[in-house]
Amino acid sequence: METIFNSSKNALPKSKRPVTNPKTLVFLAVAVLLTTPLNYAFGSITVILFTLYALFTAKKEDFSFNIALFMPVALFLLMVASLIWSIDFKSTLKALSKEIPLLIIPVVFFVIRLWPKQQKDILKFYSWGMFTYALFYVIRAVIKYFETGDTNVFFYHELVTKDVNAIYVSVFMSVALFYFVAKRTKRKFDYLALAFLFVFIFLLSSKNILLTDILLIILYFLFWSPVSKKTKWTFAVVFATAIVIAGYFSKIKERVEVEFKPDTEQAVQDMGTRAITIAQAWNSETFSQNDYFNGTSFRVYQIRIFTEMIQEDPVFFQGYGLNASLVKVKEKGDEHNVFKGNETHRGYNGLNFHNQYVEVFADLGLFGFLILITMMLLNLKNGLSNKDFVHIAFAILMIALFLTESFLWRQRGVVFFTLLYCLFNKELYSSVIEKEKR
Known part of the structure; x- marks a missing residue:
C-alpha cells in the first residue's frame, strides 16, 4: 500500500503539490457524514471529494499503518474475493460498488495527519448538523399535522420517511446526542440540543436504539460525570423512572406490545389472520400466506433458516458470496411458505437477515464473521483505552445495532x-509525537 502511495505522489511535481488545509479536511469529513440522510448521489460526491483531497494533499511522512483501520479493508478484500465462489455473481458484483467506502475511507485515514482538535471539530459540527436535521424533521411534521390532523406524522418512519429509515436516523442522531452528553462545559444551547435530540430519538421509536441510548446515558452519569455520587444515583433513578412513564403513554408502548404480544387485535387486523410467536417462528415447518411476523419473531425465523442453510450447504468457511445469500433466503421462504408479497407489501422471503453478524456469516463465511467481530472488539477496546465516552458509546451502539440491522x-x-x-480509531498526531519523545 505504501508503494502505491509513493508512486502516486511522485507523479506530482514537488513544487506543485498542494498543502493540506486542516479546516478543509474537517469540512469535507463533516460533509460526508451530514449527507448520509440525503439522496445517495450527495453522499457519493462528498466521499469522492474527501478522498481526492486527502490523497492529493497528503505527505509521505504522514502515512501510518493501523491494524484497526486495516480491518474494514480486509473485509472489503474478502467481499471482492467472494466473486470467485459466489452463487449469484451479478448480485455480488453489483453490491461491491456500495461497499467501496470500506476500502477508500480507511486508506484516506492511513495518509492524513489528524490532530485531536480536528477530531473534536468533526464531531462538534456533525452534532450540530444533526440537531438542524432534527429541527427540520419536526417542523415538517408539524406542517403535515395541520394539513392532515394525523399524529402519526410525529413518529417512526412517518417522521423521517421510510426511505431514509427511522432506525438509521436514530443511529445518526444518537452519536450527536452522545457528543452533547459528554461535553464537559455545556452552554444553554448545548442543553437544549441534548434534550431536543433525545426527544427526537424517542419519537423515532426504535426500541433497540432507544434502550441502548438510555443505558449509555445512565452509565455516563454514573461513571464519567464529574458530579457527586448522590447526584449521580438520584439522576439515574429519576431519569429511568421518567423514561418508563413516558414510554407507557407513547407509541413505544404500542410497538413493544406488538413485539411481546404479537397476537394483539391491532396486529392481526393490520397484518394478517395469525400473528406468529417466537416459538412458532423457530419450530413451525410451514406457514400460511396470512401469517404475520413481528420484528422479533421474524428475526428468530431468519436465524433459524440461517442455521438450516449452513447445515445443508458446504459454505461454513467462505459463505455464499456478498449479497448472494438472498437467493437461499428466497428458497427457504418458498420451502416454509412465508408471505411472498403482493402489490402493496414486500414478501418476507425478499428481505435480508436484518442482523449484521448473521448476514456477514452467510455471505462471507467464518472468515468474514471473524473480521467483523475483530473490528467490533478493537473499536470497543480502543475506546476504553482512550477513556473516550463518545467512542465507547459509538462502539456499544454499533454492537447493539448489528443485532437487528444489516447496517454495513x-x-x-x-x-x-x-x-x-x-475517525475514532485513527491514532491522533499528538499521541504519535508523545511516543517519539519517549
Whole structure:
C-alpha cells in the first residue's frame, strides 16, 4: 500500500503539490457524514471529494499503518474475493460498488495527519448538523399535522420517511446526542440540543436504539460525570423512572406490545389472520400466506433458516458470496411458505437477515464473521483505552445495532460506520509525537 502511495505522489511535481488545509479536511469529513440522510448521489460526491483531497494533499511522512483501520479493508478484500465462489455473481458484483467506502475511507485515514482538535471539530459540527436535521424533521411534521390532523406524522418512519429509515436516523442522531452528553462545559444551547435530540430519538421509536441510548446515558452519569455520587444515583433513578412513564403513554408502548404480544387485535387486523410467536417462528415447518411476523419473531425465523442453510450447504468457511445469500433466503421462504408479497407489501422471503453478524456469516463465511467481530472488539477496546465516552458509546451502539440491522450492507450505513470508525480509531498526531519523545 505504501508503494502505491509513493508512486502516486511522485507523479506530482514537488513544487506543485498542494498543502493540506486542516479546516478543509474537517469540512469535507463533516460533509460526508451530514449527507448520509440525503439522496445517495450527495453522499457519493462528498466521499469522492474527501478522498481526492486527502490523497492529493497528503505527505509521505504522514502515512501510518493501523491494524484497526486495516480491518474494514480486509473485509472489503474478502467481499471482492467472494466473486470467485459466489452463487449469484451479478448480485455480488453489483453490491461491491456500495461497499467501496470500506476500502477508500480507511486508506484516506492511513495518509492524513489528524490532530485531536480536528477530531473534536468533526464531531462538534456533525452534532450540530444533526440537531438542524432534527429541527427540520419536526417542523415538517408539524406542517403535515395541520394539513392532515394525523399524529402519526410525529413518529417512526412517518417522521423521517421510510426511505431514509427511522432506525438509521436514530443511529445518526444518537452519536450527536452522545457528543452533547459528554461535553464537559455545556452552554444553554448545548442543553437544549441534548434534550431536543433525545426527544427526537424517542419519537423515532426504535426500541433497540432507544434502550441502548438510555443505558449509555445512565452509565455516563454514573461513571464519567464529574458530579457527586448522590447526584449521580438520584439522576439515574429519576431519569429511568421518567423514561418508563413516558414510554407507557407513547407509541413505544404500542410497538413493544406488538413485539411481546404479537397476537394483539391491532396486529392481526393490520397484518394478517395469525400473528406468529417466537416459538412458532423457530419450530413451525410451514406457514400460511396470512401469517404475520413481528420484528422479533421474524428475526428468530431468519436465524433459524440461517442455521438450516449452513447445515445443508458446504459454505461454513467462505459463505455464499456478498449479497448472494438472498437467493437461499428466497428458497427457504418458498420451502416454509412465508408471505411472498403482493402489490402493496414486500414478501418476507425478499428481505435480508436484518442482523449484521448473521448476514456477514452467510455471505462471507467464518472468515468474514471473524473480521467483523475483530473490528467490533478493537473499536470497543480502543475506546476504553482512550477513556473516550463518545467512542465507547459509538462502539456499544454499533454492537447493539448489528443485532437487528444489516447496517454495513446499506450505502448509508457503510459510509457512516466506516468514517466514524476510522475517525475514532485513527491514532491522533499528538499521541504519535508523545511516543517519539519517549
